[in-house]
Amino acid sequence: MNSDIFLPSQVAWATGALAGGPLIRKTTRLTDLPGIFADGEAWRRGNPQQSVYDVDVLGSPAGEGALCVGVTHLHTGNVGDEFFMTRGHFHARREQGEVYFGLRGVGLLLLQTEAGDARLEEVTAGSVHIIPPFTAHRLINTGKETLSSLAVWPVIAGHDYAALAEGFALRVFTSGQGFEVRHG
Ligand code: F6R
Ligand code: ZN
Numbered sequence: 001m002n003s004d005i006f007l008p009s010q011v012a013w014a015t016g017a018l019a020g021g022p023l024i025r026k027t028t029r030l031t032d033l034p035g036i037f038a039d040g041e042a043w044r045r046g047n048p049q050q051s052v053y054d055v056d057v058l059g060s061p062a063g064e065g066a067l068c069v070g071v072t073h074l075h076t077g078n079v080g081d082e083f084f085m086t087r088g089h090f091h092a093r094r095e096q097g098e099v100y101f102g103l104r105g106v107g108l109l110l111l112q113t114e115a116g117d118a119r120l121e122e123v124t125a126g127s128v129h130i131i132p133p134f135t136a137h138r139l140i141n142t143g144k145e146t147l148s149s150l151a152v153w154p155v156i157a158g159h160d161y162a163a164l165a166e167g168f169a170l171r172v173f174t175s176g177q178g179f180e181v182r183h184g
Contacts, residue, residue, distance in 0.1 A: 009058050009069075013125075016071040016103040016148030024057045028087065030079075036087060038171055039080030051075060052084050053139075066155040074107065074139050074147040081173040083107075088138030088168060090114075092158030095133045098151060102127035105147035108179075110138040110168055118169040120181065123149060136164055140172045142179045 009021035031048035057070040077084045088110065091098070100109060102123040109129050112118040113136075121129055123139065131137050141147040173180050 011071065011103075011150060013103060016073060016150060018056050018058055018069075018071055021058050022060070024060070026055045026057075027051050028053050028055075033087060035165075036085070036167075037079035037082050039082065042080035046079060050077070052077070053086055061155045064156055068151075068153050068155050070151050070153075071103070072139060072147075072149050072151065074105075074141045074149075076105075076141055076144055076146060078174060083140050083142050083172050083174065083179065085110075085140040085172075086138050087161055088136060088164055090134075090136045090160045090163050091153070092160045093154075093156055094160075096154045096157035097133050097135075098131040098137070098153035098157065100129040100131065100137075100139075101150040102129075103148040103150055105141060105145045106143035107147040108140040108142060108172060109149075110140060110170060110172075112136045112168050112170075116169050120170065120172075123147065136168070138168060142172060 007020060010019045030046045030050045030052055037043045053072055053074040055070055055072050057068055061068055074086060075084055102125055104125055107123045109121045109123050114134055139149060171182050
């Protein structure tokens, strides 16, 4: 009898679907993202109930040293000419980093230091993104399908959204078949 062997949770690499464990899903809709997109009029014209992204998190780990595992499914779309993106945050515990892995779709990971220096990394299936301490992060879907990304972060990290009330230093807009990066 192998009564000591437990079946772990599973991630389907092609889709990012998590299974085999208690899962908490949080859906962020257009109405939840006031002031996030550059074109406020376009945001108001959109369907407030439209889902922009879903985040599935495995279990409810707690305490110093525990890790959270979650998958963000960022849908395709735009507000005006700006691509759908996550709200973006610093960790409340600024010294805590995180790792993102691209699973499906194409997009960008926007990273920004506390000094306001911003850079972008390409997210594709298989890409690995090490988010350093003291660095805000946001996903942007520049593709034509859902962008799914697996993330692992310390449960104590917490989220600080307020520190980015003025927005990130870079924005990404549609341009022909591709994208264009603008400052401010
Ligand atoms: C956790 C983390 C991700 C994001 C998710 C949604 O630290 O970085 O799981 O929480 O991509 O983005 P936000 O939290 O910015 O709405
Ligand atoms: Zn984070």
